[in-house]
Amino acid sequence: MNRSEFLKMTALAGTAFSIMPAKAVFGNPSSSLRIGVIGTGLRGQELLRLSLQREDTQVVAICDIEPLMLSDALQLFEKAQKPHPVIYTGSPVIYREMLAKEELDAVIIATPWEWHYPMAMDAMDAGVHVGCEVMMGTTVEEHWNIVNKSLQTGKQYMMLENVCYRRDVMAVLQMVRQGIFGELIHLQGGYQHDLREVKFNDGKQAYGGGVEFGANGFSEAKWRTQHSVDRNGDLYPTHGIGPLSKMLNIHAGNRFSSLVSMASKARGLHDYIVKTGGAEHPNAAVKFSLGDIVTTMIKTANEETILLQHDTSLPRPYSLGFRVQGTKGLWMDINKSIHIEDITQPHRWEEAKDWLTKFDHPLWQKYGSDAQGAGHGGMDFFVVHAFLEAIKRGEPTPISVFDSAAWSVITPLSEWSVANNSNSIDFPDFTMGKWNTLPQIFANNDDY
C-alpha cells in the first residue's frame, strides 16, 4: 500500500473499527506482502527468519544500528535464498527514512521496549501496519496514543504475543470454548523466568559470563536491565495475560476492570552481581527498584479473577504458572494436571497430557510440522503467521490494538499500584465502550 492508498484508508478508519467486520476493511487483500523489519537483534532475527520462509512475503528492508546483528540478519536471506533487503543503519531514528522511502505493507518491530512506542506511532503515520514485539509503551498515555493513532490511520497494530499460540495453551482454549471447565472463575499466569543471565553478561555473549549491563552489556542486557533499575511493577505481563485474555473473551464481551499489585523486596539482582562479579564490582553499588516477585490481581467485568506473577530475578525453573479454573474443574501447568468433575476421579488430579492431545487446536494440527524448529517450541511460527496472514487478507488481526493495549498497560498500572501501597486502580477502556459488542476472532478456525 502506498501513501495515497493510505490516505484513502484513513477516511474509512472510524467506520472500520466501529463495526469491526470480518473481511477486507484494512485494504484490499493481496497475494504478496512487502514488509520491513525494525530491529534485527536475536529476537528480530527469529521473526525475520519466519517471515523469509513464506512465499507470500517479501522482506524488502531491514533496519538496525548494530553491524553485527545486520550481518547475521543478511545470512538469513542467504539461507532462505531470498533477495537481499535494503539496509537502514547508522542512527536510532533511521527507521523513519525506511518508512518514508519504502512502500511497505507492514513493519515488524523487535527493538528495545522504549523504542516500540515511537516506531509504531511513526509507522502508522506512514500508512504501515504494525506487528510489534511485546510491550506497547511505558505510560498509560502512550497506550492511548497508539490506540488513537491506529483508529485515526486505519492501520492495524498487533502485539506479537507468542504464548497465545503455545500448543498446550491453545488446547486449553479449545477446552474452554467447548465448556469443559464450565463457566470460568479464576485464571493464573505470569512470567517466572530466571533472567539473571539475560540481564547480565560479559558484553560479548547474550547469556551470562559476567555482570555487565547497559553500555557494557550485550543484547538484552544493553537495555532491558535498566528497567529493573528504574521501575517496580509487573514489567512483563503479556505472556501470562495474553492467552488468559483470549480464554476470557476480553474485548469480545468482557474487559479488565481493575488491578492491584504488590512487590516484594529487591534482592536477587544485587545478590547475583556480588556472587558472580564480586562485591567490588561497580554494579554492586547499583540499587534495583524492581521487587523480586511482583504479584498482580485483576478483576474482569464478568467477575472472574486473574492472578499474574512476575519473577525474573531469582534462581528458579522456568514456569508461566498457568491455571485455568471454572465451575467444572481446572488445569494447571506446574503439575501438568487436570481435574474435571464427574470425569476424572473425585478430589484427584489426572495427567493433562491426553486431554491436551485430544483438544489439540486445528491450527496446530494443520501447521504443526511447519512450526517445527521455530522459536519457543514452535509458537513463534504461529504469531508471525497470524499477523502476516491477517494483513495479507485485509482482515482484523486476531490480537487487536485494543487487546495489545490492555495487556501492555498492566505494567504502568501495576507500577502505580505498587507505588500506592497496593491500592486498586481501574483499567482504561481502550475500546471506548465497544468491548461488549466486538466479536471473538482469535483462532476460530485453522486459517491463522
Added chain:
Amino acid sequence: MNRSEFLKMTALAGTAFSIMPAKAVFGNPSSSLRIGVIGTGLRGQELLRLSLQREDTQVVAICDIEPLMLSDALQLFEKAQKPHPVIYTGSPVIYREMLAKEELDAVIIATPWEWHYPMAMDAMDAGVHVGCEVMMGTTVEEHWNIVNKSLQTGKQYMMLENVCYRRDVMAVLQMVRQGIFGELIHLQGGYQHDLREVKFNDGKQAYGGGVEFGANGFSEAKWRTQHSVDRNGDLYPTHGIGPLSKMLNIHAGNRFSSLVSMASKARGLHDYIVKTGGAEHPNAAVKFSLGDIVTTMIKTANEETILLQHDTSLPRPYSLGFRVQGTKGLWMDINKSIHIEDITQPHRWEEAKDWLTKFDHPLWQKYGSDAQGAGHGGMDFFVVHAFLEAIKRGEPTPISVFDSAAWSVITPLSEWSVANNSNSIDFPDFTMGKWNTLPQIFANNDDY
C-alpha cells in the same frame, strides 16, 4: 489453678507479657493438667481423643448441646480407660457453668466459629487457659478483645492451627532456618479444598448425600455454610498463614503490615445445589456472598510478600498450595519439587522428597510413631501436644495470642478489602510494638 491463684496471676500478667520469658510465668509447672473440652463434635472428638492418650492430662469435663456427639465422646473415655467426665449440656451457654464449677487449667474449644469468641473470653475470665480451634472472632474488635483479655488475665490463648505441624511443612521450616532458601522473598499458601460435601449434606451424615444446611444440616453444614451465605473474604486463612508466619518470624522480628483481597464471582455452591438437589430445591434460591476464589496478598514489615488462596466451593483436588521462595531457591508442594541454586540442576526442578526426609523436624523424629493414627496425617497430635505441654510447664505456647489474632484477623480484613474494590488495609499490631523484640519459640527443639 483455682480462682484465687488466678487472681494472683492477673497482677503479674502485664509484666509477664512485656518480657515474654521462656519459663514459668503462666503458673507453676505441674505434672498433671485438668482440662475441659467445649464442643465434642467430630473435630472436638479428635482433640479429646488425643488429650485422653496422655498420662499427664485429666479431661474432667466435657460440654456440648448434641446428645449424639456427647455419647460418641463418652465412648472415647471408655476406649482410653479413663474416668468419665462431668457432662455439661442442655444450653449453648452451659459452658459457663462448667467454667464456674470445675477447677480447670485449660479448655479446648471446638465449637462453631461464632462461638469461639464468647467462650474464649469467658474462659480467660474464669482463669482458664484456652486452646481454641481456628478462627478467633468475627470482627477486628473481637480480635483485640481476646488479646487484651489474655494480657489482662495472664491466661494464654493458643489457636490450634494443626498445619503448623505438618511433616513436610516442618521440614521446610528447618530448611528455612538453616538458610537453604537464602533470605525469604515470597511465600504462598491457602485453603483449596472442595468443601461442597461439607457445606451440604442430608442432615444425617457429615459428608454429602444432600443439599441441606443450617437447621436441616448435620455437623459443619449446620453452621459453617451460613458464613458462605453472609460473608465474602478469605474465611479460612490460618492453614496457609500459620506455617508461613513461623517461617517468616512473624512476631519475632517481623509482622504483617498490609493486605489486599480480591474475590471472584460466586457460582460453585449454587451450581452444586441445582445439580445435586434440583432447581426446585428451596436452597437453590439462596444467594451466596462468598466468591468462589478469594485471593489475598499480604506485605510484611521485612518486605516479603505472601499470597493466600481460598477456594472451597468448586470441584478440585485438595491443595494448600504452599510455596516458599528465597534468594537461593524455592519449594512448592503442588509439584512436590524444589530448586536450590548451585545444588540442584540449573533451571530444573528436583523431587523434594529426599530433602524433606533429610530435614525432618526433631519433633517428628521423636514423636512420629506417637502421632501415627492421629488426625490429618498425624499433625493433630503435635498441636494438642504443644498446647498441653506448654500449659503444663507454665511456658508460653508456641502459637501466641498475638499469632492467633494476626492469623485470624485476616478474615475481617479481607472482607473489608473485597468490599472496598480491593483497596489495601493495614494490619493492626496486636503486639503493640513488641513484634520486633519477642523471641521465636516455635518448635525450636524436640520438646513441643
